[in-house]
Amino acid sequence: MALAFGPAPRAFGQGTAFTYQGSLTDSASPANGNYDLEFYLRDAASGGSPVGTTNTIAPVAVSNGLFTVTLDFGAGVFDGTSRWLEIGVRTNGSLAAYATLSPRQALTPSPYAIFATVAGGAANGAITSAMLANGSVTSNKVANGAIGTAQLGSNVVTSANIAAGAVGALQIANNAITGQQLADTIALGTSNAYGRLDIYHTPSNTPSISLLGELTQLSMFGADAQQKVSLDVLPGWGQLTLRNNSPLNQQAAVLTANAMGGGSLSLNDSNGLTRALIFGADNGGQVQLFRPSGTNTITLFGNGSQLSTYGDDGLERVRLWGPSYGEVLLKNDLPGNQVAVQLSADGSSGGILYLNNTNGSPRAQVSGANNGGLVQLFQPSGINTVTLFGNGSQISTYGSDGLERVRLWGPVYGEVLLKNSLTGNEVAVQLTANGSSGGTLYLNDTNGLTRAEISGDNGGGSLSLYRSDGTETITMSADDGIYATSVTGPAVYAASSSGPALTVGSGAIQVSGAGVGTSTAAFIHLATTNNTPTNSFCTTISNPLCNGNSNALLFVTPTQTAPGVPPAFGIPVFVCYGGFNGTNWIICPTDLTSPLIGRTWNVLIIKP
Incomplete structure (x- = not known):
């Protein structure tokens, strides 16, 4: 100028x-x-x-x-x-x-x-x-x-x-x-000139208070003649500005009536940079806090009842909010800014804690549901692999197909279930601690049917084996010994390179189901007109275990006969193979003059 x-x-x-x-x-x-x-x-x-x-x-x-x-x-x-x-x-x-x-x-x-x-x-x-x-x-x-x-x-x-x-x-x-x-009214200025009122009280002979009609402004000045307080009527709203005593006379606090649709308060640092903001916006109150770099670090949202904190990159890292129920979100620092931890208080399902991978997919979940606590672990594909159930005292693990493979539970007593990977997902192994019967181990086939059972019953330990149709074929009992049946082949097979292959202690060997004419290894042979030809002094044995087998070993002893039948006691007999048809074993008493019909003998067959 x-x-x-x-x-x-x-x-x-x-x-x-x-x-x-x-x-x-x-x-x-x-x-x-x-x-x-x-x-x-x-x-x-x-x-x-x-x-x-x-x-x-x-x-x-x-x-x-x-x-x-x-x-x-x-x-x-x-x-x-x-x-x-x-x-x-x-x-x-x-x-x-x-x-x-x-x-x-x-x-x-x-x-x-x-x-x-x-x-x-x-x-x-x-x-x-x-x-x-x-x-x-x-x-x-x-x-x-x-x-x-x-x-x-x-x-x-x-x-x-x-x-x-x-x-x-x-x-x-x-x-x-x-x-x-x-006068009661003091007018400064006219319709074509701006009014101004200056009040002096500073060593520099500058105004300490200025009322400016042109700017619709009330200003207050410090001893350094710098503006310290400004009350302005801006286009459509009012604003109060407070400045600090730094050489640059920076704005320290700004209270304005036009920010996000409502009033706001800005609190600045000594350089005039905003470090805290309070908004009274139409969509809810808001408080923002900033770090020295100027990045927003904490925000409180009245709309959504939310508190958020932010990282150096300006992305949300922590969120506490309660739009419907309380919830905490913790996010990672990767480019996707995914939720790594989620703690939720959903009233319908109880408290839940989610622990996610770097992509934000759940890999562990802890639930406090009304029907019992729950812990779930997931594999990378997202399939649940391990679950702990508070209701039922249960731990389950799952395969890649999402089906249960292992279960440890104790609703009444402890039990372990191992399931196969077939379509039916059947129980293959069951280990149970039933208090009424003792510990029991079940080994099942692919259809879930029991084929072997080991029991620690109070009456003594036992082992049971079952054939494919479910019939029990072998039972080993600590009290009753061994019980074995077979449809084909030996019921009991024993071998030893030295010493006895099979030793029987006190007690006899019992053949279950033995009787007159039965197809068991031990049975009673009864001479009848069907197996003894007329005027014959030999009777034919018919048993599938020895028929057609000339190598079979037969042990024959006389039994008590029926009344009116000559006794067989004390009468020697000889047993030979061939008989009348060449394929059966026959019994021939040595007293060839005595009738045979009605006589009985005990027969034991051993196949070599």
Whole structure:
């Protein structure tokens, strides 16, 4: 900016105020608009000391570069000594410091400012109001302090008699104006001019409080002349700004009524960077906290009852929320920002804890359901592999097809189930600890049917083997010994490279089901007309275990016969193979004269 100025065409030397007209350029072009100007009187072209009072005039209307102001530096400042004028300028309403224009302008006397010595010789009261024409005595013709309250009648001076800017702080004594001297309404400015009220109380002679009609703003300033508090009416909303005492005078707190549809409070650090935000938005209140880098680290959402914390990358890492029920989410730091841990308090299913892999897929789940606690483990494909059931005291493991393979449970007593991988997913092994029967191990076929059973019964341990149709064929009992049956082949097979292959202790060998004419290894042979030819002294044995087998070993002993039948006791017999048809064994008593019909013998068959 540049300023050229000089005395106006008319200047009055009878008072201390004088009118100046200047020319102001902005960027080499004539300035236009309102500006704030400060005028200082100096006793040297540079440096020096101030003379008189500082004149601050705002706003000053500048049109096509021209402006006119009235300056008053007080009495006795123009005593013939050289004076220079220093001027500061800034845009009207700006809070920036005044820009000092250089160089200072030398002041030269005006012909109208010559002191009239004759006027100084008039006696007091020699000139009355009747001797003065209306308007002939202006403020320029009255010395400072010449007219006091004693010289003025009541209400003779109104606002119409006071020129704009004629009464400043320097013209008003302390406590001279109280509430009794002020009207109920004080209007500053007009419809075509902005009002302004400055209240001074700073060492730098700058306003401490400014009320600006142009900006609809109330500002408060510190001792450093920097704005500290600003109350503004922005387009459509109000705003309160508080600044710190740092050299850059940064905003420390901003309270505004237009943010996200509601009020907001911004709390900043010493550099003016936001570190905390509180919103009263239409969609719910919100609080945000920021780290020194400026990244949002914590947010509280009123909508959703949510607390979120964020990582250095600005992505959510922790969420505590309760839209319907309480829940905690912990997220990983990978690009997908997946949920790694989820703790939920769903009222319908109870508390649940999910532990996920890096892709956010569940790999472990702990549930506190109403029907019992539950723990589930999952394989990489997502299939449940292990489950612990609080209801049923159960642990289950699963195959890749999702079907149960192992179960450990104890609803009443302990039990282990091992299942096969076939379509039916049948139980292949069952180990149970039934208290009523003792521990039992079941080994099943592929259809889940028991084929072997080992029991630790209170009556003694036992082993049972079953054929394919489910019939028990071998039973080994600690109390009853071994019971064996066979449809084909030996029921019991024993072999030893040294020593006995089979040793029987106390007790006899019993063949189950043995009787008259049975197909068992031990049986009773009864001589009848069907197996004994007429007038024959030999009877034919018919048993599938020895028929057609000439290598079989047969042990034959007589038994008690029926009444009326000659006894067989004491009568030797011989047993031979071939008989009447060449394929059967026959019994022949040595007493060839005794009838055979009705006689009985015990027969034991051993196949070599």
